[in-house]
Amino acid sequence: MAEREPRSGSSPEDAAAEITTQQTFMVPKKEISMVSDMDKWKRSQANADYMSFILTLNEGVKGKKITGEYKVSETVEKLLDLLGTLDRWINETPPVDQPSRFGNKAFRTWYNKLDQEAEALVSTVLPADGCAAVPEIAVYLKESVGNATRIDYGTGHEAAFAAFLCCLCKVGALKVDDQMAIVFKVFNKYLTVMRKLQRTYRMEPAGSQGVWGLDDFQFLPFIWGSSQFVGHPTVEPQHFVDEKVVNENHQDYMFLDCIKFINEMKTGPFAEHSNQLWNITAVPSWSKVNQGLIRMYKAECLEKFPVIQHFKFGSLLSIQPTKP
Structure with a gap:
C-alpha cells in the first residue's frame, strides 16, 4: 500500500490539488465483493477524495459557459490528444455484421487495442518523473470505456473516468486552475467519444437503472x-x-x-x-x-453495490478508512 497516511477532513481544493510525494504506487484492484463491504467503501479515503473531486469541479463550473475563457494547460491538450486517439480507433474499427442488434462484437477489438496501449497513452500525459504512477492510473482509463465482455456502459464506467482525472490531480499532472478545462474540455471530449462508442457498437446500458x-x-x-x-x-x-x-x-x-x-x-x-x-x-x-x-x-450510484463492486482501489484512491 501507499507509504503516506490517509488524509482526513480534506477540503475539495486539497483533493483536487494534492501532489503526492514519496508515493508507493500499486495496480488498483476490487475490494467490494459483497453488499456488506459497502461500509468499507463509505468509510474509505477513496470515497472522500472522489466526492470532494466531484464537488470541486461542480463549484468550478458554477455559472460558467463551455465556450467561455479559461486556461487550457499542456496536460489538458495531451488528454485531448489521448481521447482523440480513442476516437480515431473507432473509425478504424467498424462494426461487424452479426445477428444480434445490440452489443456489436467489434467493440472487443477496439477495447483490446486500448487494453494494450493504455499505459503508453497515460505516459504521454504524465511528466517524466511521474512514470511510476502509469500502471496505477492506466487501470482507471481502461475501466472508463465500458465492459468488453457484456459490451455495456454505465455510470460506474463514467465514475472510473472521473477517478482517472482525480488521480492525475493527485500526482500533480492537473492543477487547481485546470478545473474548468477538466470539465469543459476533457470531460466533454470524453462524453463525445463515449457517445460515439455507444452509437457505433450499440452498447447496452450497464444494469437496469x-x-x-x-x-x-x-x-x-x-x-x-x-x-x-x-x-x-x-x-x-x-x-x-x-x-x-x-x-x-x-x-x-x-x-x-x-x-x-x-x-x-x-x-x-x-x-x-x-x-x-x-x-x-x-x-x-x-x-x-x-x-x-x-x-x-450519492444515493443511486455511489451507494449502490452493483456500481461500486466494480470500483478499483490503489494507493491514490485508497480503500483505507479516513482518519476520524
Whole structure:
C-alpha cells in the first residue's frame, strides 16, 4: 500500500490539488465483493477524495459557459490528444455484421487495442518523473470505456473516468486552475467519444437503472451541467425540454447537450422516455436541481453495490478508512 497516511477532513481544493510525494504506487484492484463491504467503501479515503473531486469541479463550473475563457494547460491538450486517439480507433474499427442488434462484437477489438496501449497513452500525459504512477492510473482509463465482455456502459464506467482525472490531480499532472478545462474540455471530449462508442457498437446500458435513471448512460454531466445554469438570468429548469432552447444553447451548456443527445437517440414523448429528467422541470431553481442531483448521485450510484463492486482501489484512491 501507499507509504503516506490517509488524509482526513480534506477540503475539495486539497483533493483536487494534492501532489503526492514519496508515493508507493500499486495496480488498483476490487475490494467490494459483497453488499456488506459497502461500509468499507463509505468509510474509505477513496470515497472522500472522489466526492470532494466531484464537488470541486461542480463549484468550478458554477455559472460558467463551455465556450467561455479559461486556461487550457499542456496536460489538458495531451488528454485531448489521448481521447482523440480513442476516437480515431473507432473509425478504424467498424462494426461487424452479426445477428444480434445490440452489443456489436467489434467493440472487443477496439477495447483490446486500448487494453494494450493504455499505459503508453497515460505516459504521454504524465511528466517524466511521474512514470511510476502509469500502471496505477492506466487501470482507471481502461475501466472508463465500458465492459468488453457484456459490451455495456454505465455510470460506474463514467465514475472510473472521473477517478482517472482525480488521480492525475493527485500526482500533480492537473492543477487547481485546470478545473474548468477538466470539465469543459476533457470531460466533454470524453462524453463525445463515449457517445460515439455507444452509437457505433450499440452498447447496452450497464444494469437496469429502473425509474431513477436520468438517462441510459451518464450522470455527471447533469450535475456539472446544472451547476453551469445556477444564476442564469433567463433559462429556468422548465425550459430545458424546449427544443428551441436546446438547439440555441447546447454548445454552451453541458446539461442541454445531454438533452440533445437523448432527443436524437429516443422517440416518443420526453415525459415517457425520460421521466426523471421530466420531473426536474418542476424544480424551481437550478441550485435546487444541482443539490438534488448530487444527493441522487450519492444515493443511486455511489451507494449502490452493483456500481461500486466494480470500483478499483490503489494507493491514490485508497480503500483505507479516513482518519476520524
